[in-house]
Amino acid sequence: MKVGTFPGGLNLGSIASDTSTFHEVPSSGTVIIPLKQYSGKACEPAVKKKDEVKVGSIIGESTGNDDASVHATVSGVVTNIFKKYPDMKGGTVPAIEIESDSKNELDVTVFEGTDIELIQKAGVVDLDIDAVPLHSKIALAKEKSVNTLIVNGVDVESQFSSRAVLLSEYAGEIAAGIDIISKLLGVTSVHIGVIEKASSAISSISSACSTAQVVGLKDKHPQSLRELLVKAILGKEIPQGGIPEDIGVTVISAETALFVARAVNDKKPVIERFITVAGGGLSKSKNVLVRIGTPIKEVLDYCGVSVGGAGKVIIGGPMMGTAIHSTDMPITKETTGIFVQNENEIAEFPSGVCIKCGLCIDICPMKLMPFLISGLSEAGKYAMAEKNDIHGCNECGCCSYVCPVLIPMVHWIKFGKSEIRAQRSSE
Amino acid sequence: MKTPELVVSTIPHVHGGNSVQKMMINFMIALLPAAGMSVYFFGPGAIVVIAISVVSAVAWEFIIQKVMGRPLAISNLTGAASGLVFAMMLPPTAPWWMICIGTFIIILLGKEVYGGLGNNPFNGVLIAWLVLQMSFRGEMAGWIYVAGEFLTESTPLEILKFEGLESIPEYFTIADLFIGRTTGFIGEVSAIALLIGGVFLIVRRVISWHIPVSFMIGVVFLSGIFWLMNPEECADPIFHLLAGGVFLAAFFVATDMPSSPTTPIGMLTYGFLCGLVTMVIRQWGAWDDGAFYSVFLISMLTPLLDKIKPKAYGR
Numbered sequence A: 001m002k003v004g005t006f007p008g009g010l011n012l013g014s015i016a017s018d019t020s021t022f023h024e025v026p027s028s029g030t031v032i033i034p035l036k037q038y039s040g041k042a043c044e045p046a047v048k049k050k051d052e053v054k055v056g057s058i059i060g061e062s063t064g065n066d067d068a069s070v071h072a073t074v075s076g077v078v079t080n081i082f083k084k085y086p087d088m089k090g091g092t093v094p095a096i097e098i099e100s101d102s103k104n105e106l107d108v109t110v111f112e113g114t115d116i117e118l119i120q121k122a123g124v125v126d127l128d129i130d131a132v133p134l135h136s137k138i139a140l141a142k143e144k145s146v147n148t149l150i151v152n153g154v155d156v157e158s159q160f161s162s163r164a165v166l167l168s169e170y171a172g173e174i175a176a177g178i179d180i181i182s183k184l185l186g187v188t189s190v191h192i193g194v195i196e197k198a199s200s201a202i203s204s205i206s207s208a209c210s211t212a213q214v215v216g217l218k219d220k221h222p223q224s225l226r227e228l229l230v231k232a233i234l235g236k237e238i239p240q241g242g243i244p245e246d247i248g249v250t251v252i253s254a255e256t257a258l259f260v261a262r263a264v265n266d267k268k269p270v271i272e273r274f275i276t277v278a279g280g281g282l283s284k285s286k287n288v289l290v291r292i293g294t295p296i297k298e299v300l301d302y303c304g305v306s307v308g309g310a311g312k313v314i315i316g317g318p319m320m321g322t323a324i325h326s327t328d329m330p331i332t333k334e335t336t337g338i339f340v341q342n343e344n345e346i347a348e349f350p351s352g353v354c355i356k357c358g359l360c361i362d363i364c365p366m367k368l369m370p371f372l373i374s375g376l377s378e379a380g381k382y383a384m385a386e387k388n389d390i391h392g393c394n395e396c397g398c399c400s401y402v403c404p405v406l407i408p409m410v411h412w413i414k415f416g417k418s419e420i421r422a423q424r425s426s427e
Numbered sequence B: 001m002k003t004p005e006l007v008v009s010t011i012p013h014v015h016g017g018n019s020v021q022k023m024m025i026n027f028m029i030a031l032l033p034a035a036g037m038s039v040y041f042f043g044p045g046a047i048v049v050i051a052i053s054v055v056s057a058v059a060w061e062f063i064i065q066k067v068m069g070r071p072l073a074i075s076n077l078t079g080a081a082s083g084l085v086f087a088m089m090l091p092p093t094a095p096w097w098m099i100c101i102g103t104f105i106i107i108l109l110g111k112e113v114y115g116g117l118g119n120n121p122f123n124g125v126l127i128a129w130l131v132l133q134m135s136f137r138g139e140m141a142g143w144i145y146v147a148g149e150f151l152t153e154s155t156p157l158e159i160l161k162f163e164g165l166e167s168i169p170e171y172f173t174i175a176d177l178f179i180g181r182t183t184g185f186i187g188e189v190s191a192i193a194l195l196i197g198g199v200f201l202i203v204r205r206v207i208s209w210h211i212p213v214s215f216m217i218g219v220v221f222l223s224g225i226f227w228l229m230n231p232e233e234c235a236d237p238i239f240h241l242l243a244g245g246v247f248l249a250a251f252f253v254a255t256d257m258p259s260s261p262t263t264p265i266g267m268l269t270y271g272f273l274c275g276l277v278t279m280v281i282r283q284w285g286a287w288d289d290g291a292f293y294s295v296f297l298i299s300m301l302t303p304l305l306d307k308i309k310p311k312a313y314g315r
């Protein structure tokens, strides 16, 4: 098998320290379910305070292309409807609090409709770094006459293994989901990218999915990003600032395919996520199946993770994840994994003077000049930063990771981008 | 409701652990084979030169940073590394006072006046070396020979320049040049030792391969043209590669981080130009070797060469 890869990037060590199956986190007493767990706008609440709900009841209904339905993940009573609940990105979203009656009764209302309507009703989003509602993603792909589907079987970060395990254990359902999606898109060319070392994932999905081509990929960060999947699998590049659909490609994650199969074939909504919990003194990472809305605290407790001292809890991995300020936050469809650091493991970037060693240029998978665009952003020279392709940065973190003088380049690049956005919107 | 206080900061949340100090330790380890060969061939004099150079460089760094009121940064070992590579570019008889003048220039003019490491547009080691070359011609050519090994006090390139190509076999074979059984600056003579150190630097990614490789290609390219045009008078490319300071300059001097380009094409161009200019000086210049001088000249082009950016993804 040919092994695909891309120039630059980092080998951060082995994947899949936990190759065992998913442990189900016991259902929670109270869940908090945000009405927006994706990129787009929040749904309107479909329930009122004191309403009784069952597992799978719609509590926020999708009405258009930029939202996805939200469902109750426990049975019980709606105890609160928050207008503004903190989300992990530092903003706020409306959210619904449900107190569980511990019975976990299923809502028996049967969803009906075409495949695409079922996907919308089941609240399927592309369960990847930017969770886009899947029905709108499919609509966009059709509009752009996409002819190639890439299924992302690469874990978001090297420390996680949930996707690899999912591929080996749920290969049948994933294959069924891929079939449904490729029919909806009308594509004939389907590729599944999997890290070459995840051999059991490769063998299971290859035998389950005969129509797709399984491509082994080198274990390198940030292989999971769509820009680099497209590069490694198809050898093509997405135009800067563009999306894969611009060159006729749609990228969806492997777990999305699984939930599509469940939505269409079993008429089941998305009420849970498969994630890896890693770091935080865990000798081995743990793969868990968690109900959406479960407070992160409970997941950490279940895994036996303690956040020692003033530690860090990161949604996503250590390279690209977002540090959150409270473990009361719930698991959502956007939770790609959890990485915990104890106080003494936290990396600091006090910043020094660039010695022009060129390591950041060497490592940058987007072939940028990180020290230059970071310096320009820091100096407020945004026009120059744009000329030097600041928008090409995918915020993978590689440059800061290798910098011998610990310049927080990604911080400055993100800062520069947000300043440019702010300038644009005020114009 | 608040759980233990959590730290929130931006990505990445981890760092690979690289540091200037680690890079400098690797840099100095890489020079050990060449330093060892110099002691083997030139005797204890070489150790004295190396010791004075390293110690005085660190001392100057300490003094100057104190006087300028800067935070002390000797622990990043850049001073020690500069002192070591500088010693490699000195003759085995270099007097202590000259070495101390040199290391003073390295630290003051090469680094601290510009605001410390990273801000210097030139390689301080080269500035110091050029000042000494121009001020103390005699001391900088204080060659010695090891009894019974070779019969000249001239370097191979001096013999080529002043006695002619046909005289070279009387003193040296190519194998001598490769091993370092010649005279010259203490650290430049042994190509094999420098090659081992250079490969180590590339493997540990302290430097990338671009500059040394293109430097050597530049030397071979131009010396090859001269040689093909006039094989009676011009030495062959192998001789030019091994004689003089090409290996030392290509691996350890031209790769000085602040004063060399950072992009792949920039580095390739820079190295190639260094190689060409080295040969131009050897062929037509007043000096017998141009390896170090060429690096100084070409480093002035670095800001320009850094404009040759890689093609960004999706562009």
Ligand code: SF4
Binding pocket: A363, A364, A365, A366, A367, A368, A369, A370, A392, A393, A394, A395, A396, A397, A398, A399, A400, A409, A410, A413
């Ligand atoms: S500049 Fe952006 S894309 Fe390049 S390494 Fe840094 S974070 Fe990654």
Ligand code: SF4
Binding pocket: A353, A354, A355, A356, A357, A358, A359, A360, A361, A370, A371, A399, A402, A403, A404, A405, A406, A407, B262
């Ligand atoms: S890695 Fe750091 S020191 Fe090296 S060139 Fe990049 S920013 Fe400068």
